[in-house]
Amino acid sequence: xxxxxxxxxxxxxxxxAEMPRGECAQRLEALGLYPGKTIRKISGMxxxxxxxxxxxQRQIAxxxxxxxxxxxxxxxxxxPQEVRT
Amino acid sequence: xxSCNGRCSECSGCLSRFSSLPAGGEDRPxxxxxxxxxxxxxxxxxxxxxxxxxxxxxxxxxxxxxxEGTLRAGxxxxxxxxxxxxxxxxxxxxxxxxxRKMIEEGGDKVIIVLDATALERNLVLALQVLERGIPSIVAxxxxxxxxxxxxxxxxxxxxxxxxxxxxxxxxxxxxxxRELVAKxxxxxVSPLAGIPREERWQRIxxxxxxxxxxxxxxxxxxxxxxxxxxxxxxxxxxxIAVLALSYGMVRQIGEGLIRLALDPFFExxxxxxxxxxxxxxxxxxxxxxxxxxxxxxxxxxxxxxFGMISTGLYVEFVMVLPYIVAFYxxxxxxxxxxxxxxxxxxxxxxxxxxxxxxYAVIPTLLGLGCNVPGILATRVLESRRERFIAATLISVxxxxxxxxxxxxxxxxxxxxxxxxxxxGSLFLSWLLLGRILHKMLPGFSPELIVEIPPYRxxxxxxxxxxxxxxxxxxxxxxxxxxxxxxxxxxxLTTTGIIGLLSRLVAPLFNVVLGLPASAAGAILLGIxxxxxxxxxxxxxxxxxxxxxxxxxxxxxxxxxxATFVVLWKELxxxxxxxxxxxxxxxxxxxxxxxxxxxxxxx
Numbered sequence: 001x002x003x004x005x006x007x008x009x010x011x012x013x014x015x016x017a018e019m020p021r022g023e024c025a026q027r028l029e030a031l032g033l034y035p036g037k038t039i040r041k042i043s044g045m046x047x048x049x050x051x052x053x054x055x056x057q058r059q060i061a062x063x064x065x066x067x068x069x070x071x072x073x074x075x076x077x078x079x080p081q082e083v084r085t
Numbered sequence: 086x087x088s089c090n091g092r093c094s095e096c097s098g099c100l101s102r103f104s105s106l107p108a109g110g111e112d113r114p115x116x117x118x119x120x121x122x123x124x125x126x127x128x129x130x131x132x133x134x135x136x137x138x139x140x141x142x143x144x145x146x147x148x149x150x151x152x153e154g155t156l157r158a159g160x161x162x163x164x165x166x167x168x169x170x171x172x173x174x175x176x177x178x179x180x181x182x183x184x185r186k187m188i189e190e191g192g193d194k195v196i197i198v199l200d201a202t203a204l205e206r207n208l209v210l211a212l213q214v215l216e217r218g219i220p221s222i223v224a225x226x227x228x229x230x231x232x233x234x235x236x237x238x239x240x241x242x243x244x245x246x247x248x249x250x251x252x253x254x255x256x257x258x259x260x261x262x263r264e265l266v267a268k269x270x271x272x273x274v275s276p277l278a279g280i281p282r283e284e285r286w287q288r289i290x291x292x293x294x295x296x297x298x299x300x301x302x303x304x305x306x307x308x309x310x311x312x313x314x315x316x317x318x319x320x321x322x323x324x325i326a327v328l329a330l331s332y333g334m335v336r337q338i339g340e341g342l343i344r345l346a347l348d349p350f351f352e353x354x355x356x357x358x359x360x361x362x363x364x365x366x367x368x369x370x371x372x373x374x375x376x377x378x379x380x381x382x383x384x385x386x387x388x389x390x391f392g393m394i395s396t397g398l399y400v401e402f403v404m405v406l407p408y409i410v411a412f413y414x415x416x417x418x419x420x421x422x423x424x425x426x427x428x429x430x431x432x433x434x435x436x437x438x439x440x441x442x443x444y445a446v447i448p449t450l451l452g453l454g455c456n457v458p459g460i461l462a463t464r465v466l467e468s469r470r471e472r473f474i475a476a477t478l479i480s481v482x483x484x485x486x487x488x489x490x491x492x493x494x495x496x497x498x499x500x501x502x503x504x505x506x507x508x509g510s511l512f513l514s515w516l517l518l519g520r521i522l523h524k525m526l527p528g529f530s531p532e533l534i535v536e537i538p539p540y541r542x543x544x545x546x547x548x549x550x551x552x553x554x555x556x557x558x559x560x561x562x563x564x565x566x567x568x569x570x571x572x573x574x575x576x577l578t579t580t581g582i583i584g585l586l587s588r589l590v591a592p593l594f595n596v597v598l599g600l601p602a603s604a605a606g607a608i609l610l611g612i613x614x615x616x617x618x619x620x621x622x623x624x625x626x627x628x629x630x631x632x633x634x635x636x637x638x639x640x641x642x643x644x645x646x647a648t649f650v651v652l653w654k655e656l657x658x659x660x661x662x663x664x665x666x667x668x669x670x671x672x673x674x675x676x677x678x679x680x681x682x683x684x685x686x687x
Contacts, residue, residue: 023177027467027534030172032206034286043316049434050443050533052315057234058203058539059311061430063442063532 005051006068008041013075015039020069028070031060039072114164117156117269118187120214121198122207123170123180124538126226128152129256129547130198131167134266138554139167141547142420143538144447146170146465149180151187158266166192172206174213179464179472188214194272195221196265201231201238201253202539204297208289215247215275222272223251224265229258230539235302242296248275257544307540314427315537324431327424331415338411339490347403351387359385359395375575379624388495389624397571400491400620401563406556408490412454413555421543421551425450426535433533439519440474440526441466442533448475452483455559456648459483460655467531474522474530476656477664480644481671482515484615487563491619492636499629506679510637514675518667562647563614570613574621577606597673599680601625604635611639612646630683634676641672 008014016037019025032055033039042059044051044067051067052059062070119134121127123145131139135154141147148169156165171184188195197214199207215221225240244251250271254261280288313319359377366373368380377385378392385392387399419425425447433443444465452459456479463475484492496503523530577583583606587594590609591602598604603625611618622635643665644652653661 024532024534026173026175027177027531030175030177030206030209031534031536032203032209042312043320045315045320045430045434046317047434048437049317050430052430052537056203056205057236058206059315059537061315061426061433061443061533061535061537063433063437063534066532066534 001074005070013040014072017073018071115193117163117194118192120168125200126256143423149464178467198224220272221249224254228253235300237298246292249273335411339408342407397568401567404494405487405490412486423538423540426537440523445475452479470528471530487616491616570617597677638676
């Protein structure tokens, strides 16, 4: 299932699927966030605050706007929906 | 220790010999660049290798400029250059821009510092640097912490992969430093070159796969605390607790030092001495007026006499110094623990609405100590727009510790509500001005993307060193300005110049601020130092509300001379003038509104 990092539930692991467009992609990549990388969302701050993720044991905070444009693929823990139907 | 410091006569000798030689000569000291990602311990290395103290903290971006020192390895002297931390040589901010330029200018050798706990990300910069073909050596730093976290990196395997010597180190304790220096001669040009950008991560992944092993490890209390600190509920709670505790500590330490040590010392030792000097000079003589000032009932009043060595010394050492010590003790602890980037996460939502992102909380906090390092630290922000907003907000509405100490000292006696009024007015101005600048300035501000370092227990020795260097810095910079400022003020007053200037601005001060013309002199002298300026307000016999208006206006108008100089350096002439215009308008607007509010409610 694909979702934005922003909408991802706390504590969930996910794989980065699509980087946001623009200059921020370069900054994210410099910190080791690139498509295919697995992360875990720790929490998001209220009032459009940043999202903090765990990447290789290191926390990285990402502004609200960027985190709502960063697409992640949630790692399936239960059988995928398609199989059941 | 194999490094040499300033006291090593042999080395300082060779340095002066070198500096007189033309660049490029055979005896020119070789340049070694010390490079790596932000917060990997470069500054700790620099201090270890050169004996020159470089401020290091536990957050990315502590070093925004660069430092140079001398490193001795065997018989060779090197110039060691501490390059600002960069994640990549494709720069994304000012510090990385400086780093790129310095690497491009080149050096004879490069020491690449890698954080063993985050090897993959660190290798991006390492490969970019290795590609430049400069003889390099790698320091695999923080191997102790990596082991603790279950990350095992094999230095020998990494050495094989990179083709340059790799030395495992722990810079804060000095482990591996000797080996690193001994291996400097073995620095080699890496065979790795020309990895296309698209393949970089894949190649790095392969290298990491071959040299690193991660063993499973249970969650520790530190992991839990790290997660909780950025949690929407627990993080906010922790943030409030940390800030409240910090403020309480600063007040307690500051007041304690004044009450138990400095005030008694001044009363018992300095006062009798000054009274002897006073008798010797004879009250009324010019020298007496300049040095001791006015006597009240034959006694020196430390706050009112306004002599260079009476009020001057008292202001600096009794009213201001204790709070400087207290503030930097608390700040240094917060810096080294790794809490500050977490504060950036908490403040991002608010600061984003002022056109700067959460990381601006670090320059702002530094500004609460002294605006100068605060404005320098705005370099961690990515865009010019953000740097302009942050630097302007700091100069306008962030009172430095010296000014705060005086506000608390002078207004505190009249009632806590006046102190709160000053802080409240400044905070409100900060919010409103930030909002206005964000709406009016063209362009947009980039969002927060920041790495949050792990919590670390500050080392007592590093903490003490850092505190000492900051206090020493304050004493060296402030003493001549405080004493000179008071002398200057007295000279201007006795020659009547200040009276003339005051009369010029008197209408503005009377009508807009409700202040007597004499207050204008104090505010004008705020250009030298703001703590002295508050001291000048004291003998004027202003009412409490007038004092509030005067201190708020003083805090917001011109920056002090030191702040002005860094503003000019950081922003350039045009933007500094723009910033100054904003300061004047905001200061008089805030002072005027306060004055109007006071007359309305009284």
